[in-house]
Amino acid sequence: MVDYEVTVYTANRTAATTFNNVFLKLVGTNGESERKRLLSLRGPSAFVRGAVASFTVSYPTSLGKLVLVELDKKPLFLFPEDSWFPAKVEVKSPDGEIYNFPVYRWISDSKVHRFREGTALKGFEDSHQLGRYSREQELKQRQKDYCWDVYVEGIPHCIKADGPLSLPAEVRFSFTKQTEFLFTKITGLAELKLKGLVDNKTNWTNIDDIDRVFWFKQTDISGTDNLHKVNPTKLDNLPVTDKMVFPDGCCSLAEEIKKGNIFLCDYKQMDGVKTNTINDEKQYLMAPLVLLHKTPDDKLMPIAIQLKQKPAEDNPIFLPSDSEYDWLMAKIFVRSADFSEHQLNVHLLRTHLLAEVFAVSLLRNVPMVHPLHKLLIPHTRYTLQINFLARNRLISEEGVFTKFSASGGEGMITILRRSLSSVTYSSLCVPEDIAERGVKDVPNFYYRDDALRLWDTINRFVRGILTYYYKTDAEVQQDSELQKWILDIFEHGFLSQPCPGIPQKLTTVDELIKFVTMVIFTGSAQHAAVNGGQFDFGSWMPNTPISLQLPPPTKKGEATEETMLKTLPDVNTTVQGMAIMWLLSQQSSDFAPLGQYSEDHFSEETPRQMMANFKKELAALSAAIKERNKTLEVPYTYLDPEEVENSVAI
Incomplete structure (x- = not known):
């Protein structure tokens, strides 16, 4: 007889405990064991939350190199079946070799569940017959569990789900996340109801009264407006005369353009969008163009605003030299357009919806034992449920965005469709995006500085992991699971549209590294950059109006505080x-x-060391950002790695 020392780790998370009988079978290259019940002197406490339980399992002969374990559980007589969340199984063989079997799955039934040994294997490397079979069965089940759905034609596809509880258990919110999310929502609205604001359909009569909203939830930078906007905007070109923008003759527009000191923010995606009706009143949304000038003291200042795309007599160009309320009203219309551009294109489409596509395609096409799954699975955490909630509570027919934003409803779909059509691969890859937008030298642009450093850090980590597993371009080309993943993303995320640069297949290791870097950056850093400061910059409503009730001024000199x-x-x-x-x-x-x-998916020492190095590099970057922020009047914290979540989770 030979003895195998089996250690079962139950995850330290709410409701992970099982009091059912647990059974295990080991499968190796020389055969498979009998299915055996795991008995411990600890009795029912062997599989409680956070427990680490060890067992000795004896077999007549050695099983050879272990390939997988089979786990199942049965309820005790008269006891109900429960759910169990094992983290992993560790097995020490008779010759002293340690095998690690990552699980990280809810087991809620009495079926047999197979889990592969943790050494990553691409499909063409998987030589064991039962290993290949379990791989195929896993993907068949996942393609039933994770089905594509079309929420609205013309925008990225999403997961098919009737409600949060219809999502597979392993992608749902934890009990902690669910409880806190609901509590935050309920308490926020309760405060507003107590103040009598939720049902008040009247105008504001005093600008100072707006401070009453969430007065005790103000942050250090609530209400400020500076370059560090949550939306790192697009900058292009706009022709105006020297006399308009430099009335004192201090500069020449042509010279300033030549020096790279002139930028344009163009909200053309908003042009002609059908606007909402709120409280029985038609709302207004402009498609402005904003000209900005980098001044000698390194400030980026607006110098001209045109509120509609086409010049016309009733579409004046507003200037800082205009009256106080003319210039203020022009900026308010710009900030309202920025709200819709930011929320629908930059935030919803380019982080939430794309991250969901990346996640669903991964779960449908790439098995747990594949190196890509091990690398990307932490970056899918909570994304499917938060997106379901967004569709259900924010952009549905009765959703808050639909009912209370100028671009809600039909306008929202128009903007999302236009935005998807405008996506390019380079715009999703920060180094190329920064270069193409001509903002390499914009002063005090901390999003750019921190994003580029984070991209480089992520890219080095991804390169290390993927070159460990892919030695040649041919291995990338022959990896059918990898190719199905990228094709699914192209078809369901970009709707097979000819989005410039978006790959349909991967042919080299470098192409794979770049794409995976973009996937991780999008779901972590980019989402943090565009999500984290929403309340900081939007809590003072005139800085980011969700909607506007009057059309823009058609001539100068008529705007007042009352209007x-x-x-x-x-x-x-x-x-x-x-x-x-x-x-x-x-x-x-x-x-x-x-x-x-927190989950231990990689077994090999090399990728585990790379993960440790990645963590150290991020800690060093965090320290550098904190040091830099000490010198800033308004610290830029959103891309501090300590503030960046692994995934789109909120």
Whole structure:
């Protein structure tokens, strides 16, 4: 007889405990064992939350190199079946070799579940017959569990689900996350109801009254407006005369353009969008063009605003030299357009929806034993449920965004479709995006500085992991699971549209590294950059109006404080928008920072060391950002790795 020492780790998470009988079978290259019940002197406590239980299992002969374990459980007589969340199984063979079997799955039934030994294997390397069979069966089951659905034609596809509980258990919120999310939502709206604001459909009558909304939830930078906007905007070109923008003759527009000091922010995606009706009143959304100038003292200042795309007599170009309220109203219309551009294109489409596509394709096409699955699975945490909730509570027919934003409803779909059509591969890859937008030298652009450093750090980590597993371009080409993953993303994320540069297949290791870097960056750093500051910059509503009630001025000299207050959204519209920004800016206590991987998917020493190095590099970057922020009047914290979550989880 030979003895195998089996150690079973139950995850330290709510409701992970089972009191059912647990059975195990070992499968190796020389055969498989009998299915045996795991008995311990600890009795029922062997599989409680956080437990580590060891067992000695004896067999007549050695099983050879272990390939997989089979786990199942049966309820005791008269006891109900429960759910169990094992983290992993570790087996020490008679010759002293340690085998690690990652699980990290809810087992809620009495079926047999197979889990592969942790050494990563691509499909063409998987030579064991039962190993290949379990791989095929896993993907067949996943393709039933994770089905594509079309929420609205023309935008990225999503997971098919009737509700959060219809999602596979392993991708749902933890009990902690679910409880805190609901509590934050309920308490935020309760405060507003107590103040009588939620049902108040009147105009604001005093600008100072807006401070009453969430007065005790103000952050250090609430209400400020500077270069560090949550939306790192697009900059292009706009022709205006020297006399308009430099009336004192201090500069020449042509010279400033030549020096790279002139930028344009163009909100053309908003042009002609059908706007919402709120409180029985038609709302307004412009498609402005904003000209900005980098001044000698390194400030990026707006010098001209045109609120509609086409020049016309009733579409004046507003200037800083205009009256106080003319210039202020022009900026308010720009900030309202920025709200819709930011929330729908930059935030929803380019982080949430794409991250969901990356996740669903991974879960459908790449088995747990594959190196890509091991690398990317931490970056899918909670994404499917948070996106389901967004579709259900924010952008559905009765959702807050649909009911209370100028671009809600039909306009929202128009903007999302236009935005998807405008996506290019380079715009998703920060180094290329920064270069193409010509903002390499914009002063005090801390998003750019931190994003480039994070991209490089992630890229080095990804390169190390993937070159460990893919030695040649041919291995990338022959990996059918990898190719199905990228094709599914192209078809369901980009709808097979000819988005410039978006790959349909991967032919080299370098192409794979770049794409995986983009996937991780999108779901972690980019989402943190565009999500984290929403309440900071939107809690002072005139800085980011969710909607506007009057059309823009058609001539100069008519704007007053009264017309500004009538233009701003009603009280109830204001507070609904602010409540959502508050909710979406709150970190959960089970927040998982970038590079902090609680699940142990890799078994080999080399990738494990690379993960440790990645963590150290992120810690060093975090320290550098904190040191830099000490010198800033308004610290830029959103891309501090300690503040960046591994995945789109809120």
